[in-house]
Amino acid sequence: xxxxxxxxxxxxxxxxxxxxxxxxxxxxxxxxxxxxxxxxxxxxxxxxxxxxxxxxxxxxxxxxxxxxxxxxxxxxxxxxxxxxxxxxxxxxxxxxxxxxxxxxxxxxxxxxxxxxxxxxxxxxxxxxxxxxxxxxxxxxxxxxxxxxxxxxxxxxxxxxxxxxxxxxxxxxxxxxxxxxxxxxxxxxxxxxxxxxxxxxxxxxxxxxxxxxxxxxxxxxxxxxxxxxxxxxxxxxxxxxxxxxx
Ligand code: PGA
Numbered sequence: 208x209x210x211x212x213x214x215x216x217x218x219x220x221x222x223x224x225x226x227x228x229x230x231x232x233x234x235x236x237x238x239x240x241x242x243x244x245x246x247x248x249x250x251x252x253x254x255x256x257x258x259x260x261x262x263x264x265x266x267x268x269x270x271x272x273x274x275x276x277x278x279x280x281x282x283x284x285x286x287x288x289x290x291x292x293x294x295x296x297x298x299x300x301x302x303x304x305x306x307x308x309x310x311x312x313x314x315x316x317x318x319x320x321x322x323x324x325x326x327x328x329x330x331x332x333x334x335x336x337x338x339x340x341x342x343x344x345x346x347x348x349x350x351x352x353x354x355x356x357x358x359x360x361x362x363x364x365x366x367x368x369x370x371x372x373x374x375x376x377x378x379x380x381x382x383x384x385x386x387x388x389x390x391x392x393x394x395x396x397x398x399x400x401x402x403x404x405x406x407x408x409x410x411x412x413x414x415x416x417x418x419x420x421x422x423x424x425x426x427x428x429x430x431x432x433x434x435x436x437x438x439x440x441x442x443x444x445x446x447x448x449x450x451x452x
Pocket of ligand 1: 244245339340341342346
């Protein structure tokens with residue numbers, strides 16, 4: 208595990224952007240699984256800047272999303288697809304036909320999940336997965352208890368996750384209670400993982416995930432087994448690492 212602790216937010220974003228850009232400069236047609244949430248926002252701003260200054264080219268990448276709420280239109284203003292369009296896709300030269308949103312609004316669940324796995328396979332597997340971590344240890348929407356063998360699936364969201372995401376919706380009633388997510392096995396097959404965590408509210412869980420036992424109670428703990436992972440933390444989220452320094 209390569210753990211990098213950034214001194215401040217700008218450094219955090221820059222380190223993450225450099226990790227990412229090294230990969231797509233090396234393999235221009237990289238298949239990328241993008242995270243949503245507050246954590247990668249600065250990274251995406253930096254990637255847009257790098258694109259605008261001619262340093263990065265997204266024209267050959269395949270863009271996937273790690274997860275999504277289930278039961279809403281993909282263009283709903285609260286969807287992760289809309290988030291990625293707003294903060295990244297619309298501002299760089301990723302090709303429309305290379306964007307593969309993961310969503311479930313109806314139909315046979317198993318078929319939709321299998322079709323997403325088939326899309327990943329068709330492009331040769333995921334090269335880079337950019338991950339955040341939920342305060343309950345989830346990665347994508349693999350909530351505590353999810354099997355490490357899971358592939359893309361529909362899932363119920365935990366109370367914590369619903370609380371953390373209700374800001375995207377106008378009221379609790381509108382907030383989806385379920386999600387569709389790449390599975391843990393799907394993510395673990397990515398050739399490179401970049402895990403991002405910032406803020407004091409992630410300190411306890413990131414410490415448990417990286418230094419505790421590997422357990423489905425903390426889905427992110429499986430990442431201890433990933434052969435090619437960079438973990439980027441800020442000082443606040445890394446504060447318990449002084450215990451082992
Ligand atoms: P956050 O979400 O970046 O908004 O903290 C992370 C996650 O739930 O995976």
